[in-house]
Amino acid sequence: MLACIYKNHGVFELTEKPKPTILDQKDAIVRITMSSICTSDLHIKHGSVPKAVTGITVGHEMVGIVEETGAEVKKIKKGDRVTVNVETFCGECFFCKNGFVNNCTDKNGGWALGCRIDGGQAEYVRVPYADQGLNKIPDSVSDEQALFVGDILAMGFWAARISEIKETDTVLIIGAGPTGICTLLCAMLKNPRKIIVCEKDETRRNFVKNHYTNVIVVEPENCLETVYNESEHGGADVVIEVAGNEESFKTAWQSARPNAIVTVVALYDKPMVLPLPDMYGKNLTFKTGGVDGCDCDEILSLIAQGKIDTTPLITHKFPLKDIEKAYDIFENKLDNVIKICIT
Ligand SMILES: [Zn+2]
Ligand SMILES: [Zn+2]
DSSP, X not given: OEEEEEEETTEEEEXXXXXXXXXXXXXXXXXXXXXXXXXXXXXXXXXXXXXXXXTOBOOOOEEEEEEEEOTXXXXXXXXXXXXXXXXXXXXXXXXXXXXXXXXXXXXXXXXXXXXTBOOSSBSEEEESSHHHHEEEOOTTSOHHHHTTTTTHHHHHHHHHHHTTOOTXXXXXXXXXXXXXXXXXXXXXXXXXXXXXXXXXXHHHHHHHHHHOTTSEEEOGGGHHHHHHHHOSSSSEEEEEEOSOSHHHHHHHHHTEEEEEEEEEOOOOSSXXXXXXXXXXXXXXXXXXXXXXXOOHHHHHHXXXXXXXXXXXXXXXXXXXXXXXXXXXXXXXXXXXXXXXXXX
């Protein structure tokens, strides 16, 4: 079968690989109908994911049809149309039982697919713990509508959930890339008083302005001032930082009001500094990221009810055989790309 692999530092390559087989009775083999390219794939390509194994098939955002299941798979059946979860989790350890599936203690627990084991930018994928890692797509939901459920939408949903957003809150979301927009969609479900989105890229700002007219969109330079003017208590009640750079990290705690919740789901490429003396007395609560993707059934049901729609994020479509071209567009942010769907 065709598969896009992490050949070595800086190089992904489309190549032929044998079709995966069941290795454990809790596995399933899924025929992939659609996958996507995620910014984390680029992190692998450029060496900022130390756990990534060379030679593995990349890709961790996908939907497909179950082709085969191991004898111990109970919930999922051959022929089911499913989303694949970015996280691999056993469902039985202390962390899984408490919903902290990102910290599953299984040897393949956490982000394994497309990083430590073969992922989904291919024709087939083997999914360990299939009963946990796969979610059935309701008949009324299309593959396109479900494509981001297992990764960036799970991330956005989780970020909005742990941020404890209330209807009286002014919420600041920093970063309007694909994950930022998913976070925005999930924050909107909580009906906060106001949502402000801060984004440096003009294309992305325009995307948010055009699609979500009730949201206040601001450039980083004007973020602090806008947040102070638009909020009732000297800063945002909730800040969700999705952008992942030094400046956005600083903006996150600076724009928060005293006793606010600051949720950091961004992945940084170096350590950030928390200047505690400067924020002494501000009494902020920080929550930090690494998605616990255990809400996929609920997300799929919200999509079926028409409450979440991520299809506008898909700006490009390519067949798997042209994935190298898709990477070029995604990596170099060409042609106003937001997300690419690989068919
Ligand atoms: Zn991802
Ligand atoms: Zn576990």
